[in-house]
Amino acid sequence: MPKKAAVAKAEEITAEKIFGPGGLLQTRHPSYEFRPSQLAMAEIVEQAFEKHQHAVIEAGTGTGKTLAYLIPAIRSGRRVVVSTATKSLQEQLFQKDVPFLKKNFAPNLKAALMKGRANFLCRQKVHQIDGQAMLKGIDEVDWFSQIRDWEKLTETGDRSELTFLPDDSDLWNRIDARRDLCTGQKCAEFQRCFITAMHQRAHEADLIIVNHHLFFADLALRQDDFGSILPEYSAVVFDEAHEIEDVASDYFGRQLSSYRFEELARDTESMLRLLQIDAAPLRRQLTRLREHARSLFERFPEREGRYPFGVTERNAFMEQNREAYDQLASEIRRIEAELSALTPKPEEVVTMARRAAEMRRELAFLLESEEKSYVYWYERRGRGIFLAATPIDVSEILREKLFEQFDSVVLTSATLAVGGRFDYLKQRLGVLPSAECILPHEFDYANQAMLYLPRALPDIRHPSFAERAAQEIAKVLEISEGRAFCLFTSYSQMKDIYERVSRSVAFPVLLQGTAPRSTLLGRFRSTPNAVLFATASFWQGVDVPGAQLSCVIIDKLPFAVPSDPIVAARVRALQDDGRNPFAEYQIPKAVLALKQGFGRLIRSKTDRGILSILDNRIQRMQYGKIFLESLPEYKTTQDLAEVARFMESHAD
Ligand code: SF4
Known part of the structure; x- marks a missing residue:
């Protein structure tokens, strides 16, 4: 059964009166500024909820899109599931945005945070292990003793509260609440179980915050009729929606x-x-x-x-x-x-x-x-x-299991459109939205960023490419004074160019793989003039606002590896269908990846910096235009002196 409205929706309170100048948000949000795209997005989301429609919205960084979907969600009177890409984004929504909404808009709002079972403690296992000789080493004995005390106090049983426990702890694997060893209602601890409590909170909630993995795990379970994880709902918002084809492919596989x-x-x-x-x-x-x-x-x-x-x-x-x-x-x-x-x-x-x-x-x-x-x-x-x-194709599955089952699905992200259109997304996901919109950027990209396309680099397949690319990177780093991400499409290329560049520049150069991702990011943030060499896992979900990140260099257009079995099968399926896989699949997929990678640079209105791509196919090939047309309106140059002038003019 759908929930009743968390906040009664007074007819006269329009989105304009909340998000517009002089509106409710201005009086209640400490860092409010009027953002036309935020208001436009809120209106589209509100309409999708009201008219029971699907909507696709590309909203760049800085739009304030979280409130633009959360406020319409709580005004809709429906139970809405919000799905984000990662656990940290989920926690940010739950710990920052939900309290703000409760305090200022909806004191009675009931929100629930749901994560996968492996994030929670199994009380039964803790009791079973207690007193048994199953602990290895002095550390485990100490951690277990702290966990046993915590188990008596914690309300959630969520592992994220255990700051002392290392990420790779084997102990946690033996005491988490994974389904594998759970006896469900037959368990003596079922009534007190943290998973039971999480489900109860979700059953009472108006707003349920999940991540894509949990969402599709649930959707796939519903398919098998084996029992679902989420309670009944009818509306979903996917933030970072560009990731859902991959996640859905995993869970329906x-x-x-x-x-x-x-x-x-x-x-x-x-x-x-x-x-x-x-x-x-x-x-x-x-x-x-x-x-x-x-x-x-x-x-x-x-x-x-x-x-x-x-x-x-x-x-x-x-x-x-x-x-x-x-x-x-x-x-x-x-x-x-x-x-x-x-x-x-x-x-x-x-x-x-x-x-x-x-x-x-x-x-x-x-x-x-x-x-x-x-x-x-x-x-x-x-x-x-x-x-x-x-x-091979999740569009049919998603059409049947998602878009035809739930009447309002909102898909949003900073990277959904290719060449100003949503054809790729709609085809890959099988969605037919009633509303689709690319919202104008809130940032002044033309003045905040310069795109440098080196004139004289050889083709990426030429044997001299690595050497020449390394020289070019070193020159750009001199201008940006380090403070750069160098992003690569392959490990071997990253390592090769890292060896060459780290010898020739005076800046501290960090390399992916030498420490855990979060440690490297922490070092990058705290080390003046640092440079980070990394591959795919740093292309998205990384946020380094301010001058510490002033330059993003990408080695190649990020085409998916054609020999990858999934990519090859999807290409073949389109060919068999008489379609053009390069135009309809490989180019759009690469365009979205490039937009993500470049999107690391400008995270606020005061950020400035250089973007560069060393792959000259973006200039030489006909399809290069699609990449360039899909990027924000950066100022573009082939002249390094102009890059230097741009950086000088923006020096602190
Ligand atoms: S119901 Fe399952 S997860 Fe919960 S305490 Fe019992 S065995 Fe553990």
Whole structure:
């Protein structure tokens, strides 16, 4: 059932009277400034909620888009789900914007923050571990003791409250509330469970804040009719909506990694220990499960990376390795049978048997299915092998499961349009919006940023490119006095050019991979004149306002790697359909990635700086125009002296 309005919507209070000059926001927000695009966006979102329509809105950085969708959401009288790209964005909404709205607009607003189960503590596991010799080392004993105390006090059980626990703590993996070991309503702690409490808060809320992963995990579960995570709702706002094709592809796909077999064996062993079940045959089977899993997965090639594993590749693989696969599948079946035969059979055992059966079915699907709507692939990452089947086209799924089920879906981001149109987004997601709009920028890009396109660099495939690009980067860094992100499309190119540039400049140069992402960003922010060399993970979601980031240099137009199995399958599907994959898929995808990368530079009205792309295809090739036309109206030059003058004129 939809919730009643959090704030009664007085007819006479229009969006204009809230967001416009002299409006409510001006009287209540300490840093209010009138932003026409914010008002326009609020009006479109309000209309989408009122008329039960879908809307697509590109709104650049600085629009104030969070309030432009949150205020219409709370005025709609409907339960609205807001989905953001990351947990930190979720927390920002919940800890900053929701309290502001409660204080100033909707004192009765009920908002709930929902995250994946692995973010929460499982009380049952804490009680089970307590007193058992399952802790490794003095640190774990200390952390566990603090967690046990915290468990009695915390209202949420959310791991983000545990600031002392390292990110990669193995202890947390053994005490989190993941579904794998949860017995649900049969658990003695179910009523006090943090997951139960999170669901209750969501059931009572007008506004539910999730991330895309949780949202699509829920949507995929609804598909299986296996029980949903989110309560009923009818309207959704996707912020950072450019990410949803990838996230939806993961959740509507199937996957299984070699690690899952080790985890199954480990979890079953610890369950037997905790329940004090002496099942010697089962323990021996778990040892054999580990051996058979190792034996199957070590037959995959040793090279790192992601590779196609379609019918042809799988048939060849199975011809040689059928026996290893059969042995593994039979062993899982035996474990299922052994678990089912245990007496007495506590609920944990039933859950574990179900998990083993799911893994066996998943393995069979990934190695034997011939369903043509998926692209099959495997990836070797370190010691792990990941098998996956990804839908080639999620547009049909999203049309049916999302856009036809929920009558108001608002998609927004700073990067949705290509060449002034939403054709790409609409085609990839299967959405037919009633309203679509590219809002004017709030920043004066023509004066705030200069786009430098070097005149004389060779083609990116030429052997001299790396050397020449490094020289060009060094010259630009001299002008910007460091304070730059150098963003690359590949690790090898990043490392090669890093070696050359770090030798020739006097600025502190940081390299992705030498420390965790957040540590590197912290160092970049606090080190005067720092330069950061990084790849894809720094292209989006990174915010460094101010002069500390005064330059963004990108090596190549960020086309997706054509040999990647998912990209290759999507290209082939468009070709088979008689369409032009380069124009309809590869170029638009790269345009949006470039907009994201360049978007790191100007984060406020006072930011200034240089953007540069070293790939001369943007100047030479016909399609380069689409990239340039899709970017904000930066001042553009091929002359380094002009870049120097621009920076000088904006010196502090
Ligand atoms: S219901 Fe599940 S997650 Fe909650 S305490 Fe029990 S076992 Fe843990």
